[in-house]
Amino acid sequence: MNQVLTWPDVFMLLVGVVGGASALLVVLSRNVVHAALYLVVALLSVAGTFLMLGAEFLAWTQVLVYVGAVIVLILFGLMLTRAPIGPMAQHNENGPLALIVSVLLFGFLCVVIFGAFGGERIDVTYVGAGAIGEVLYVHWAFPFMALGFMLTVALIGAIVLARREEGEGPAPTDAETTVLPDQDFSGDVTTTPGRAIEEGAQQ
């Protein structure tokens, strides 16, 4: 019984192989846009793993948040920083050392995992959205609200950080917005009637 490869095992192996290969391609790809698109496959395979473990709500949340929002944000980041679209050298001189560190870490984790859970089988229990919602809104209500507050603060922080500040770089709209209030006090001498009507319409 312990050695039999059941259908869930086969699916899980398939998801793991596809996800692992695309994760390696994310790191090794010389084209930044291809790396972002391989990240989509890797995160979708994480969602597939959640489905195989019976966590349905988590799987669709993963698809919505990561594949839907985070990847779009990362692609916009690549576009706004004018990342080179074509293939080019993306690795620094730490490559061999990083490879040694990650391979050693993976070997260590494999030994620990097979030593602790080798041959053990998970009796998958399905958890629907209802059960998650009940726990989340009753037992975890305060951390959930704190999480919402943290998301708000992160949103405001992102806007404050990314906004163009005064005197930093060219800002063509600044001239128009700062001149308009002055003209209200300068009277009819300097402003033509047409301009005044335009300003009235704008205000």
Next chain:
Amino acid sequence: MIQATYPLIFAALLFCVGVYGVLSRRNAVLVLMSVEMMLASVTINLVTFGEIARTADALLTGQVFALFVIAVGAAEVGVGLAIILLLYRNRASVNIDEADLMKY
């Protein structure tokens, strides 16, 4: 029934690939993508250990924690990309080897 080692090994692989990416990539956006992979591997581990523990509390707590990790990851990507945009505006480059203004 599913082998307990498969999701755990998959999570370990994702984490180690993410470590390699963080240590060796030049472009800051690619480093952020590797960090996202490491966070995803942590969520897989939380859900898997919740299933292995075989109690209803551990099961639901693991999934709620995984949900929190997903939310924190989304916030981290937003703030991280804002910082990268600021870096690009000030230095005209997103090479993190050159961003050593606060290093020494």
